[in-house]
Amino acid sequence: MIPVFKPLIEKEEIDAAVGALEMGWLGMGKFVNEFENKIKQIIGADDREVIAVGTGTAAIHLALLIAGIGPGDEVITPSFNNVCDFQSILTTGAEVVFCDIDENSLCIDLESAEKLITSKTKAIIAMDYDCVLCEHDKLGELAKKYNLRVIHDASHSFGSKYKGKMVGSFSDITTFSFDPVKTITCIDGGAIVVKSEEEKKILHEMRLVGMMQPADIMYENKRAWTYDVQRVGYRYHMANLHAAIGLSQLEKFDEISRNRFNLCNYYSKKLKNIPEIIIPKTDFQGITPFLYYIRVPAESRDELRNYLYSNGIDTGIHWQPGHWFSLLKNCRKSDLSITNKIGEEILSLPLHSDMSLETVDIIINAIKFFFNKR
């Protein structure tokens, strides 16, 4: 079976994990600091602060809190987004408001978002979908016009560039996920990128159940036993073990990025002439792709999935739109016709950092065969 995802876990990651285990300081510690510094270096953001946390979901939750979101507020986000974003909004006590997506990028439709803005709107969460980025300049202008905070969910776009600028270096607040299937994995991990030292200080407390540990002491694999607690906090820190694995992944970042870029270009080159399929509208320049998706006519999507599965090829659906879930069906929303359409057409094909072009050929031939026999 060719899986949709396959993490690139090699000797280096295993050695790094063993090293961290043998060091005996498994929790928040020096590898976390090294991981944060390395992320900062890759995204080239000297004027930003990077805070590593336990998951991408924790990163979004803390990003919303640091943006001041709470009960009575509304946060606009595309319904075509990850359930983690919706749950993070609800966890703050705020309301989720769903906007539509742009049919070309599958990212936030800013006109649809603007129509939903009221006096209760405090923030927008915009995410870069798979291998296409949002219109970040226009998003920034919209946020400025209405005095809104922007949370840029870059879970899919770590290492990508927008108009020559690295993702993470230009948004109000950026979040990353390093979960088991992401381009770079810590097994589980996430990060928040903020602009100010003050926000970093607060986030350091919030990720460690509010404990005000003396500055950077934990980065020396030490902790203080007396400290104050002044704010509500969560157990959201990243652990040394996870950071050690993430650090070895980051060593391979250029190779991972190049391979995924080549694989996606190859997919697009070979699939573009199949009339039933819509491929991502990008040439992948400057992109480190997380997933490769296609759009298939709604009436044949599930049949194609089953056919591929019976031929040893797994596929995924990213995602079912948020307003289709029972929990979220009554949220305030714009017209969501593009979202509804894409929700029925979207299909993720396998993409692994060490996948061969021969494997891509097997997948492409199976897709061609499926449509030819119809």
Ligand SMILES: Cc1ncc(COP(=O)(O)O)c(C=O)c1O
């Ligand atoms: C767009 C998006 N946001 C947030 C998350 C949450 O990240 P994590 O799984 O690390 O909690 C994911 C994870 O799949 C995601 O794809």
